Amino acid sequence: MNESVYIQDATASGGSGVKVTAANQMLVRARHSAADANALGNAYCAVIEADPNGTDQDFIYLKNTHSTMDLCIYKIRMSTGTADIDVDIKLGVTGSTTSGTAVLPTNMNAGSTNAADCTCEYRDEDLALTGGTVTDTLYIDKDFIGEQEFDYPSDIILTPNMALVFNCVAVDPTADINTEIFFYFRPGE
Amino acid sequence: MSYESVRVTDATGKNYGAKTTDTGQLVVQARQSARDANALGNAYSVVTEIDSNAADGDFFYMRNTNAVMDLVIHKIRIQTGSVDTPVDIKVGCTGTPTSGTAIIPTTLKCGSGKQADVDCQYRIADMALTGGFVVDTLYVDKDFVGTQAFEWPAGIIVPPNTAMLLNSSADPTADIEIVLFFHFRPAE
Numbered sequence: 001m002n003e004s005v006y007i008q009d010a011t012a013s014g015g016s017g018v019k020v021t022a023a024n025q026m027l028v029r030a031r032h033s034a035a036d037a038n039a040l041g042n043a044y045c046a047v048i049e050a051d052p053n054g055t056d057q058d059f060i061y062l063k064n065t066h067s068t069m070d071l072c073i074y075k076i077r078m079s080t081g082t083a084d085i086d087v088d089i090k091l092g093v094t095g096s097t098t099s100g101t102a103v104l105p106t107n108m109n110a111g112s113t114n115a116a117d118c119t120c121e122y123r124d125e126d127l128a129l130t131g132g133t134v135t136d137t138l139y140i141d142k143d144f145i146g147e148q149e150f151d152y153p154s155d156i157i158l159t160p161n162m163a164l165v166f167n168c169v170a171v172d173p174t175a176d177i178n179t180e181i182f183f184y185f186r187p188g189e
Numbered sequence: 190m191s192y193e194s195v196r197v198t199d200a201t202g203k204n205y206g207a208k209t210t211d212t213g214q215l216v217v218q219a220r221q222s223a224r225d226a227n228a229l230g231n232a233y234s235v236v237t238e239i240d241s242n243a244a245d246g247d248f249f250y251m252r253n254t255n256a257v258m259d260l261v262i263h264k265i266r267i268q269t270g271s272v273d274t275p276v277d278i279k280v281g282c283t284g285t286p287t288s289g290t291a292i293i294p295t296t297l298k299c300g301s302g303k304q305a306d307v308d309c310q311y312r313i314a315d316m317a318l319t320g321g322f323v324v325d326t327l328y329v330d331k332d333f334v335g336t337q338a339f340e341w342p343a344g345i346i347v348p349p350n351t352a353m354l355l356n357s358s359a360d361p362t363a364d365i366e367i368v369l370f371f372h373f374r375p376a377e
Contacts, residue, residue, distance in 0.1 A: 003193060004192045004193070005192065005193045005194070005195045006192055006193070006194045006195065007195060007196070007197060007207075007209065007215055008194050008195065008196050008209065009196070009206075009208060009209040010196035010197060010198055010206025010207050010208070011206055011208050013208055014211060015208055015209030015210050015211055015216075016209055016210070016211050016212065016213045017194070017209065017213060018209055018213055018214065018215045019212075019213035019214070026215065027212075027213055027214045027215070028214055028215045028216070028217045029210055029214040029215070029216045029217070032221075033218065033224055036218055070228070070298075091295070091296075091299035092299050092300070133295045134236050134295065135234050135236070135295045135296075135297060135299075136234055136236060136368055137236050137366070137368060138336075139266075139268060139335075139336045139366060141334050141335045141336075143334050144334050144335040145334070148335050148336070150266075150338075151338075151340075152297070152370075153221060153223040153224065153263050153264060153340065153370070154223035154224055154226060154227035154232035154263070154297050154370065154372055155224055155227055155297070156297050156299075157227055157228070157297060157298040157299060157300075157301075158299050158300070159298065159299060159300030159301070160300075161300075162299040162300045163299075164299065186228070189228050189229060
């Protein structure tokens with residue numbers, strides 16, 4: 001004979017016993033990773049306008065400075081207005097940025113005072129990092145109406161102490177590239 | 190019938206306990222499979238530019254060489270600039286690619302150190318595989334503003350020791366620019 005169980009709250013948050021519906025389904029509240037992180041004050045957006053002012057220029061840098069959590073990018077939006085450009089996302093770059101300007105990502109939870117554990121910088125020229133591997137190329141069309149959105153169903157993950165750059169590859173945009181990077185932190189596995 | 194009240198706690202020694210809400214819901218984290226795979230370092234991308242240089246050209250080939258896990262393609266971004274080019278995705282093709290050049294996919298988890306268990310190749314001509322069946326056709330429009338993105342919420346599954354290819358039914362006369370995203374998941 002099977003024994004029945006009630007599932008009770010295992011924290012001090014005052015939750016009730018878990019319900020089962022008349023259709024024999026257990027009620028759960030399933031949180032999507034990014035939404036879950038945001039509920040905990042761990043989701044951010046970096047808003048950046050930078051003109052790389054040349055080709056093969058590292059114009060955005062992002063490094064995960066959290067000691068244990070993974071930094072997970074789930075969406076990027078980009079636009080530019082004068083020239084079609086290719087932007088490589090290079091993971092695993094090393095070295096120090098050259099003359100970067102700090103960007104402070106904003107918390108997506110207005111009720112949270114958490115600040116992102118990252119170094120985020122841009123430069124209207126080359127930040128001059130070394131190494132890294134191209135993991136994605138974003139083709140930004142100057143004639144696109146609105147902003148191009150790039151979603152990552154798997155996320156792009158920076159484990160602790162790892163960094164990436166956005167590199168403007170072969171064409172000088174001769175104008176700002178407008179960029180929003182949406183990311184969250186999640187315990188590493 | 191007796192009822193026992195239980196609490197759900199972590200079984201890996203961390204002693205975390207699961208929450209319930211005041212509306213009687215167990216709070217769970219539901220992960221879509223690509224995200225779950227990447228948390229474990231099992232998600233990858235292939236970034237490439239290829240002119241298939243022929244109609245009916247097999248220009249991209251990828252074989253799952255993992256012994257037990259399914260390779261799941263969940264997204265492709267693709268564009269070309271000169272000719273509208275339908276691209277067939279064929280799975281289950283057989284044979285050996287002719288004069289292919291190897292491509293190494295890159296991990297989407299920086300710091301994982303893992304490499305994809307695949308044989309991935311391209312050719313600026315026909316790699317001349319045989320068999321397989323078309324699971325999807327991507328109509329790539331040369332005039333599309335931006336990059337066309339195709340997602341498969343259910344994935345395209347390539348089981349162990351099985352191959353897929355991309356075949357252009359028109360000669361694009363220019364590079365086809367592709368970013369292909371995939372992950373590995375235990376087969377069921």
